[in-house]
Amino acid sequence: MNLMGRERLKRYSLVGPEAEHAVVAGLAGGTDWFRSDMPRKRMKELMRRSDYPAIRDTAIWLGAMAACGALGVVFWGGWLAVPFFAAYGVLYGSSSDSRWHECGHGTAFKSRWMDHSIYQLASFMVMRDPTVWRWSHTRHHTDTLILGRDPEILVMRPARLARILANFFGLVDVPVALGDMVLHAAGRITAAERTFVPESEQAKVFRTARIWLVVYVATIAACVLSGSILPAMLIGGPRLYGAFMLSVYGLTQHAGMGENVLDHRLNTRTVYMSRINRFLYWNMNYHVEHHMFPMVPYHQLPELHEEIKSDLAPAYPSLWAAYKEIVPAVLRQLKDPTYYVHRELPPGAPPYHPRSDGRALALEPKRSS
Amino acid sequence: MSEWIAACAVDDIDPEDVIPFRHDGVDYAVYRSPQGEFFATAGHCTHERMPLCDGLVMDNTIECPKHNGRFDYTTGKAAGAPVLVDLRTFPVKIEDGTVHIGIG
Numbered sequence: 001m002n003l004m005g006r007e008r009l010k011r012y013s014l015v016g017p018e019a020e021h022a023v024v025a026g027l028a029g030g031t032d033w034f035r036s037d038m039p040r041k042r043m044k045e046l047m048r049r050s051d052y053p054a055i056r057d058t059a060i061w062l063g064a065m066a067a068c069g070a071l072g073v074v075f076w077g078g079w080l081a082v083p084f085f086a087a088y089g090v091l092y093g094s095s096s097d098s099r100w101h102e103c104g105h106g107t108a109f110k111s112r113w114m115d116h117s118i119y120q121l122a123s124f125m126v127m128r129d130p131t132v133w134r135w136s137h138t139r140h141h142t143d144t145l146i147l148g149r150d151p152e153i154l155v156m157r158p159a160r161l162a163r164i165l166a167n168f169f170g171l172v173d174v175p176v177a178l179g180d181m182v183l184h185a186a187g188r189i190t191a192a193e194r195t196f197v198p199e200s201e202q203a204k205v206f207r208t209a210r211i212w213l214v215v216y217v218a219t220i221a222a223c224v225l226s227g228s229i230l231p232a233m234l235i236g237g238p239r240l241y242g243a244f245m246l247s248v249y250g251l252t253q254h255a256g257m258g259e260n261v262l263d264h265r266l267n268t269r270t271v272y273m274s275r276i277n278r279f280l281y282w283n284m285n286y287h288v289e290h291h292m293f294p295m296v297p298y299h300q301l302p303e304l305h306e307e308i309k310s311d312l313a314p315a316y317p318s319l320w321a322a323y324k325e326i327v328p329a330v331l332r333q334l335k336d337p338t339y340y341v342h343r344e345l346p347p348g349a350p351p352y353h354p355r356s357d358g359r360a361l362a363l364e365p366k367r368s369s
Numbered sequence: 370m371s372e373w374i375a376a377c378a379v380d381d382i383d384p385e386d387v388i389p390f391r392h393d394g395v396d397y398a399v400y401r402s403p404q405g406e407f408f409a410t411a412g413h414c415t416h417e418r419m420p421l422c423d424g425l426v427m428d429n430t431i432e433c434p435k436h437n438g439r440f441d442y443t444t445g446k447a448a449g450a451p452v453l454v455d456l457r458t459f460p461v462k463i464e465d466g467t468v469h470i471g472i473g
Binding site: 029030031043044047048049105106107110131134135138141142198200201293294295 | 386416417418419423424425427432434435436437439450451453
């Protein structure tokens with residue numbers, strides 16, 4: 001690893017110097033973020049929970065997965081299996097991300113047990129320990145894109161491009177997840193995880209890892225015994241071959257945006273997407289709205305967007321439009337890590353939070369050369 | 370022995386809702402259950418000090434507006450991650466259409 005790589009990792013490390021600098025600078029803790037004004041009555045309507053939309057969408061999601069998986073098995077060995085496994089892979093390896101996310105917030109369903117069940121299933125599919133990642137995501141919401149605090153920054157400055165590209169097929173996430181699973185099964189967690197997972201929660205991590213390990217060992221054993229990779233095409237494998245849409249969607253959230261700011265309008269994107277993409281992504285494309293009001297269920301986010309869009313920079317009209325900004329921004333950050341996308345607010349919108357310098361280079365004390 | 374403080378009028382809170390109340394620099398949350406009973410708790414989530422008055426009341430549950438941690442506001446009991454510490458509760462009485470909470 002070259003010096004730039006080590007310096008970069010240190011800046012984003014949860015156990016590095018930036019973690020303490022963020023606390024000292026008053027950036028950590030998450031109580032002072034900008035939020036649009038919203039009448040309480042309307043907010044209550046938007047926050048209201050319902051089982052119906054998520055039951056409907058989950059039935060379609062799991063039903064489509066079962067149908068595609070079954071047809072993939074039926075046509076296994078021929079080209080006809082390809083489209084069915086492609087669809088199965090995206091539903092398993094990409095859409096599990098949004099189900100994990102919404103059920104992790106506890107907003108998808110009204111019934112707690114339904115939320116919990118789908119959260120456990122989606123966590124397994126996306127290979128994220130349900131306890132570790134619940135706490136990780138809690139921190140992500142408290143300290144979104146705060147260096148040394150946010151464990152879920154996908155695109156550093158400068159970006160680790162090879163990793164990002166490899167992750168379109170899970171080639172980083174999956175080995176890391178499997179390594180963590182083995183570590184957790186052995187009753188240990190990483191130093192970074194220890195900063196956000198309370199000790200009282202760690203037993204759950206170890207128990208889940210042991211159960212998952214049994215499932216994956218059984219899947220591998222089934223492959224060996226049957227002399228076919230078909231069992232792995234159904235379990236685990238989709239997190240590799242079907243993960244590309246997870247990256248396509250996920251990178252739009254924050255890549256290239258401001259760091260160390262206290263205003264989600266500066267570090268998060270809302271992107272309009274087609275109906276199919278919004279189904280696969282469970283409306284997570286309304287990401288500024290979600291970060292500002294995490295209590296609002298996914299099925300209400302389009303309405304929330306309509307309520308507050310006059311406070312926000314215009315939403316990106318498509319995935320294509322978002323990537324036309326993301327790719328050049330990330331490439332420019334390879335040479336100039338202080339660069340970030342800064343968008344103009346519409347006339348009349350509340351101004352950005354005073355902590356709005358997204359360059360994020362001021363916290364690290366200068367070293368004498 | 371509690372000191373009783375007038376917090377709000379009964380009609381200030383909708384059924385199944387919560388409002389903030391501040392006394393001597395301390396924040397409280399005052400609730401009205403769907404059945405019309407009144408309750409009071411500390412004003413901030415025990416997880417990361419978010420104001421509960423912006424949260425969502427569902428039956429006997431208050432959900433924190435930032436990380437969706439849930440408490441039973443009638444007992445203060447934390448319902449699990451990310452809230453692991455119970456919420457402090459305060460006694461409530463109604464007199465002449467006014468909600469009083471017992472502090473101290």
